[in-house]
Amino acid sequence: MKIFSSAQLQKADQLTVEREPIASIDLMERAATTVFQEIHQRLQGAPIPIKIFCGIGNNGGDGLVIARKLIEHGYHVTTYIVNYSDRRSKDFLINYDRIKNVTKDWPILIKGKNDFPTLTRNDFIVDAMFGLGLNRPVSGWTKDLIEHINAAEAFTLSIDIPSGLFSDQALAEEHAAIQADFTLTFQSLKTSFLLPQSEAYVGDFQIVDIGLDRDFLQTAIVHKFFITREEVIKRYKPRNKFSHKGMYGHVAIIGGSLGKMGSIVLATKASLVGGAGLATAFVPQCGISILQTALPEAMVVAVASHDHLKADQKTMDVLSDLQPTTVCFGMGTGQEQATIDTFHHILKNTKNAMVIDADGINILAAYPIMLKDIPAKSVLTPHPKELERLIGSWVDDFDKLKKTKEFSKLHDLVVLIKGAHTVVVDGDDLYFNSTGNPGMATAGSGDVLAGIISSLIAQDYISKDAAIIAVYLHGKAGDFAADKVSMQGVMASHLVEYLGEAILDLFKPQEPKT
Ligand SMILES: NC(=O)C1=CN([C@@H]2O[C@H](COP(=O)(O)OP(=O)(O)OC[C@H]3O[C@@H](n4cnc5c(N)ncnc54)[C@H](O)[C@@H]3O)[C@@H](O)[C@H]2O)[C@@H](O)CC1
Numbered sequence: 421m422k423i424f425s426s427a428q429l430q431k432a433d434q435l436t437v438e439r440e441p442i443a444s445i446d447l448m449e450r451a452a453t454t455v456f457q458e459i460h461q462r463l464q465g466a467p468i469p470i471k472i473f474c475g476i477g478n479n480g481g482d483g484l485v486i487a488r489k490l491i492e493h494g495y496h497v498t499t500y501i502v503n504y505s506d507r508r509s510k511d512f513l514i515n516y517d518r519i520k521n522v523t524k525d526w527p528i529l530i531k532g533k534n535d536f537p538t539l540t541r542n543d544f545i546v547d548a549m550f551g552l553g554l555n556r557p558v559s560g561w562t563k564d565l566i567e568h569i570n571a572a573e574a575f576t577l578s579i580d581i582p583s584g585l586f587s588d589q590a591l592a593e594e595h596a597a598i599q600a601d602f603t604l605t606f607q608s609l610k611t612s613f614l615l616p617q618s619e620a621y622v623g624d625f626q627i628v629d630i631g632l633d634r635d636f637l638q639t640a641i642v643h644k645f646f647i648t649r650e651e652v653i654k655r656y657k658p659r660n661k662f663s664h665k666g667m668y669g670h671v672a673i674i675g676g677s678l679g680k681m682g683s684i685v686l687a688t689k690a691s692l693v694g695g696a697g698l699a700t701a702f703v704p705q706c707g708i709s710i711l712q713t714a715l716p717e718a719m720v721v722a723v724a725s726h727d728h729l730k731a732d733q734k735t736m737d738v739l740s741d742l743q744p745t746t747v748c749f750g751m752g753t754g755q756e757q758a759t760i761d762t763f764h765h766i767l768k769n770t771k772n773a774m775v776i777d778a779d780g781i782n783i784l785a786a787y788p789i790m791l792k793d794i795p796a797k798s799v800l801t802p803h804p805k806e807l808e809r810l811i812g813s814w815v816d817d818f819d820k821l822k823k824t825k826e827f828s829k830l831h832d833l834v835v836l837i838k839g840a841h842t843v844v845v846d847g848d849d850l851y852f853n854s855t856g857n858p859g860m861a862t863a864g865s866g867d868v869l870a871g872i873i874s875s876l877i878a879q880d881y882i883s884k885d886a887a888i889i890a891v892y893l894h895g896k897a898g899d900f901a902a903d904k905v906s907m908q909g910v911m912a913s914h915l916v917e918y919l920g921e922a923i924l925d926l927f928k929p930q931e932p933k934t
């Protein structure tokens with residue numbers, strides 16, 4: 421699913437008005453009515469105090485339409501105009517007038533701190549102060565009002581975007597935005613909703629389709645996407661009846677050290693459950709019986725040393741004779757000099773795209789000279805700390821995206837930024853995951869992900885698609901697991917266990933949205 425910038429959405433608004441054609445006031449009525457219906461469906465006429473804060477631009481205009489519709493349906497509404505300027509938009513003014521038709525209670529003007537209303541936890545607050553037209557950080561008494569609303573700890577619904585938050589740039593100052601519990605956003609997700617620094621502000625969100633120009637939405641070029649089920653299905657390759665295991669690739673998982681062999685078990689198992697035809701684990705000698713006992717389906721090759729990875733020529737010859745389709749390196753290896761040398765040797769002797777995880781990434785960060793030896797389009801799977809070691813620190817989330825894109829382009833690599841809404845970065849293109857939950861913040865879940873990506877590359881998916889599909893399925897497996905065993909109860913093994921269910925779910929009929 422495409423994620424549009426605020427400039428593109430403003431363009432889409434304008435084109436819709438021209439091409440449909442529809443008057444902008446009618447488009448506002450249509451958009452805000454859709455929001456009203458969502459609210460009405462949830463509240464079902466509940467007699468709770470609803471307090472709507474409207475700005476003086478079109479976001480405020482939306483707020484006035486919502487207020488009018490709610491009043492018409494018998495809700496207890498108080499409408500406030502946050503009168504930070506006299507430059508009111510045309511459609512705001514029309515709706516400011518229209519609300520008179522449904523109530524004798526004229527909206528209350530807020531012109532400064534003395535006008536702030538008393539709010540309680542029991543209020544239902546609708547935030548329609550600023551939308552995409554926000555062009556500088558909020559300041560002065562409007563910022564105070566935002567803090568006043570946040571302090572009430574009442575349920576807060578934001579229209580289009582929590583007021584104060586930007587769609588395509590970072591928030592300059594903490595607390596300078598509404599902390600919404602829920603955001604109903606028009607037509608497209610806003611990038612900032614998916615970034616960790618917005619966590620306190622966005623809450624849950626839902627996209628409302630307001631019927632903007634289809635042609636524009638379909639043809640506009642974007643570089644940001646939301647990885648939904650449809651994005652995965654369109655990339656998925658079904659199996660042929662007469663296929664055999666040789667057609668689904670051979671994954672070599674290389675890593676582990678004394679006391680950290682579980683990471684290799686998890687990754688190797690995930691690569692097989694993900695559909696690879698064959699999997700071979702290359703581990704220190706201490707890992708052989710562990711692997712062979714835990715995972716009879718995998719082949720195991722022991723390197724020369726007992727406790728950590730130190731490959732001699734014989735092991736390297738075995739690796740090259742095996743001709744694995746994909747090599748995955750790095751989990752649980754540690755950073756002994758012999759391991760670093762082994763890794764460097766593997767990089768130089770591998771042609772196909774690899775998957776590099778954990779200590780593989782840490783070694784690259786410590787020895788950037790090795791970056792030039794990584795096969796093109798390899799996938800690096802850092803969590804935020806590993807990413808920082810690799811690309812340096814960032815000022816904010818948008819700067820992190822920019823620096824990761826530059827790194828990806830410079831070295832011709834696919835780089836993941838793992839976390840909630842894991843991002844797959846492929847040059848200029850960013851793919852944000854939609855699945856997963858905090859239950860997955862648990863030891864070994866990254867190892868499972870690296871195994872699934874390797875598996876998909878081995879099955880002939882291009883690296884970017886392998887990463888996109890893998891993060892989605894990994895997150896979905898986490899969601900199924902959390903449903904069964906609670907978020908606290910999720911362990912990395914569950915992600916392997918529920919991976920099959922996540923794959924099956926791709927093709928299950930979905931329940932219609934109510
Ligand atoms: N046809 C359309 O254009 C539609 C627009 N819609 C709504 O319109 C919104 C965008 O409306 P607008 O472009 O009027 O802008 P907003 O309503 O977001 O408000 C911006 C207004 O505040 C001023 N402003 C910006 N930053 C400020 C700051 N820090 N302090 C004080 N004032 C500031 C701007 O000069 C402008 O007057 C969308 O988010 C959406 O809610 C919807 O009604 C759907 C249709």
Ligand SMILES: Nc1ncnc2c1ncn2[C@@H]1O[C@H](COP(=O)(O)OP(=O)(O)O)[C@@H](O)[C@H]1O
Binds near residue numbers: 841862865866868869
């Ligand atoms: N809050 C969260 N929501 C969704 N997914 C998460 C969350 N926290 C972690 N994850 C996922 O769990 C995995 C953790 O990876 P990583 O930190 O490398 O774990 P480990 O090193 O223990 O294997 C990543 O795929 C990440 O996206």
Ligand SMILES: [K+]
Binds near residue numbers: 579
């Ligand atoms: K808003």
